[in-house]
Amino acid sequence: MxxxxxxxxxxxxxxxxxxxxxxxxxxxxxxxxxxxxxxxVLDNYWLSIVNTILIAVIGAVGLNILVGYTGQISLGQGGFLAVGAYSSALLSERMGMPVPLAIAFAVVFTAVIGTFFGLPGLRLKGLYLAIATLASQQIIEFIIRRWGWLTEGRGYITLDRLNVLGWTLPRESFEQSWYWILLVLAAIAVMAARNLFRTGLGRSFMAVRDQDIAAEAIGINLTRAKLTAFAVSSGFVGLAGALTAHYTETVTWEAFTLNVSIMYLAMIIVGGLGSIAGAVYGAVFMSLLPVLIRELADVVGPAAPWLSAQLPAIQNAIFGLVIILFLIIEPRGLNRLWERAKEYIRFWPFRY
Amino acid sequence: MSTFLNLLVYGLADGAILALAALGFVLIYKATSVINFAQGEFLLVGAYMFYTAFVMMGLPLIAAVAVGVVVATILGVVVERFILRPMIGEDPISIIMVTIGLSMLLNALVQMFYGTSVKSQPAILPRGSVDFLGATVPLNRLLVILIAAVVLTAFTIFFRRSRHGIAMRAVADDQQAAMTMGISVRRIFALAWVLAAVSALIAGVLLADISAVDQNLAAFGLLVFPVVILGGLDSVPGTIVGGLTIGLLKQFVSGYLDPGLATVIPYVVLVLILLVKPYGIFGETRIERV
Structure with a gap:
């Protein structure tokens, strides 16, 4: 070769x-x-981390459709995850809907809400849209915190163990079973997104990102393209949110704060904007980073006790630093680094 | 009536601090067209630097303020030189993200060095209260309004009269034309960040004095967004009007309706303004139809 x-x-x-x-x-x-x-080969602890990564992959791919491919920045990811999680939890627990159906409804409902909050995107660009989505995040966060009806005044919702058409997930192989479910769903999400950008609709998203006026001039309906992008992206995010709800079996507002939105943005930036593979790399990298820092702290823990005391702060500092360094050194993220590594090997011993 | 007056003074004090914080934000946006998500962390760092100098090192007030200003200046220059300058010409998403990264980093550094507990700091402003039209109004809030008014006036005079102020306005207006007139755009960028950090320092110290020195100072910084959207992203008078409006609105909603609602009402205003008049009250309307 x-x-x-x-x-x-x-x-x-x-x-x-x-x-x-x-x-x-x-x-x-x-x-x-x-x-x-x-x-x-993995024990339950590591498998649970892999499972959260798989959910993050779905969410990050969804966000990348909106931010990386359509160029509409969104700081409202946490809010949309919450919409998916709460609607799926309420439909399945309170109204007794079968879980797959509840998840499907949650996806559709999140897409609708996402489209609604995408409406400002029709008039606003770049900075203004970022601020508008920041506001939508704050408003959704406020609603899920303060609306007692959602959680019947308890502040959280608990869910039963996953039950699909009468088959209850066995307790002893909890993580393994979830792994297969999440793997299949994540694979479908990745392939769907990958193929979306080989269709006319996906191409129109990219045209809107590159030059919206030119896109309109060649006959793309901007309103439709932008709102569809918001809908499709929120659909993926809603799926991730609903899966989080059923996997963790509790839903609280703390899991959907602005920090979550930032975390997801960091994933797609570190992975590579406008690339599905990049979203996957970014989700893996950013989910593993805190875990690896914790492991490292455990290893050197006895030698430096202050390290484990400062762990949350250190994790946040490294997070911030990783975001800054990636943006300055390699704005196209891990995906581009991987491509460059492949090219280096292919052309070796020549430079190009 | 007395509740009304109290809320009015509290709201104006909050609004004055918000206006100061927003001033730094607008300066950066005007001169360098960067949206600074780390403005709240500038407040945080400023307040903690002042705390370090004033309480931990036991310096007199004036020296502590001087230390704070020096550190804020260094912070502004370093951030501009090493983080924002490499990003010139990148798309808005990357620039927004880099300031978000910066805010996480600054927040974490403060947490690392000072922990998460609330620091007690002796009151700088007098704690007494005055009777005013039948209401008991805390003196320190009134002084906060006064100090903020003085600082904002000083900044306004600086922009209108001084060489550097006029140079900053020239750069904000047209970078290339400013360059051909011999203005160093780089130096103006650095100046904008320094002034933003210093105004955030003042805001942070004032806010810490009327509340407490803790991590919540950074959360206050997010309120800068409703303020600047209301007033206009690139308008200095807009920060004052926007700051006072949001400060009053928050206090009145919290006093008369529901304190919880008060945390979200600024963002509702933000969305409404964006839908109706996205460039704010005083913002420059740039025609860019989508």
Whole structure:
């Protein structure tokens, strides 16, 4: 494969393929093997971290559709996650709806709410939109905190263990079962998003991002494109929120603050704006970072006791630093770093 | 009547501090077109620096203020030089994100060095109260209004009269034209950040004096957004009008309706303003239809 000078398509079907070289297929195979083996080698603690990563992947992919591909910045991610989580929890617990149906309704409902908060995006751009979505985050946060009806005055909702059409998730293999469910859903989400940008609709999103006036001039309905982007993105986010609710089995407002919005924005920026793979890398990286810092603190803990006392502050400081450094040094994120590494190997010993 | 007067004074005091915090924000936006999400953390750092000098090192008030100003100046220069300058020309999303990263970093550093507990600081402003039209009004709030008014007037005169102030307005108006007139745009950018940090220091110290020195100071900084959207992102008088409006609105809602509602009402106003008149009351309308 090192001798290949480029990829030449001879048929339309080969051009439509997502992966065209043997190396890419090989890496995909490796990835599949790794994902299948994972639940058998990890203990419950690490598997629970992998599960939260899988949920974060769905959310980050959704956010990247809006921010990275359509260029509409959103600080309201935490609020939309909350809409998904609360609506799914209420539908399944309070109204006794089957869980898959409740999740589906939550996705649709979050998409509707997202579209509503996307309305300012029709008139506002960049900075103004960021501030408008910040306000939507604060307003949703206020509603879920103060509206007693949502939680029947307790401040939180508890959910039963996942029950799909009479099959209750077994307690002893809780994490393993969730792993397979989340893996399938995350894979579907990633593939759906990847393919979305090969359709006319996805291309119109990118045209809006690159130059909205030019996009309108070539016949893209800006209103429709922007609102659809908000709807599709919020749908993904609603799915992530609903899954969080059913996976953690509790819903409280603390899980959906502005910090969560920032965390997700950090994921897609560190991973790479405007790339589905980047959203996945970013979700993995930003979810693992605090865990690894904690592990590190445990290892050096006895030698430096102040370290574990300062852990939350240190984690936040590293978070901030990672965001700043990525933006300054490699604004296109981990995805670009990975591409550069691949190119370096491919062209070695030449520079280019 | 006395409740009304009390709320009025409290609201004006909050509004005056908000106007000071928003002033720094507007300065940065006007001169460098950066949205600074770390403005609240500038307040936080300013208040803690003052606390360090005044309480921990036991310096007299004037020296403590001087230390605070020096640290704020250094912070402004460092942030501009090492974080914002490499970002010139990037798209708004990246610039917003870099200031969010900065805010997380500053917040965490303060937490690391000072912990999360509330610091007690002896009152700088007198604690007494005066009888005014039949209401008992706390003296320190009145002084806060006065100090903020003096500082805001000083900044306004600085912009209208001094060389640097006029140079800043020139850069805000048209960077290239300012450059051809021999104004160092880089130095003006640095100056904008320094002035923002200093005005945030004043706001932070005043706020800490009427509330407490703790992490909540940074949360107060988020209220800058409703203020600047209401007044106009690039308008100095707008910060005063916006700050006072939001401060009064918050106090009256909290006094007459519900304290919980008061935390969210500024953001409701923000959304309404964005939908009706996105450039605010005094903001410059740039024609950019989408």
């Amino acid at each position: 090192a001798t290949a000078t480029g990829i030449y398509h001879r048929t339309y079907s080969s051009e439509l393929r997502l992966r065209s070289t043997r190396a890419e297929l090989f890496r995909l195979g490796l990835m599949v093997v790794l994902l299948v083996v994972l639940p058998f």
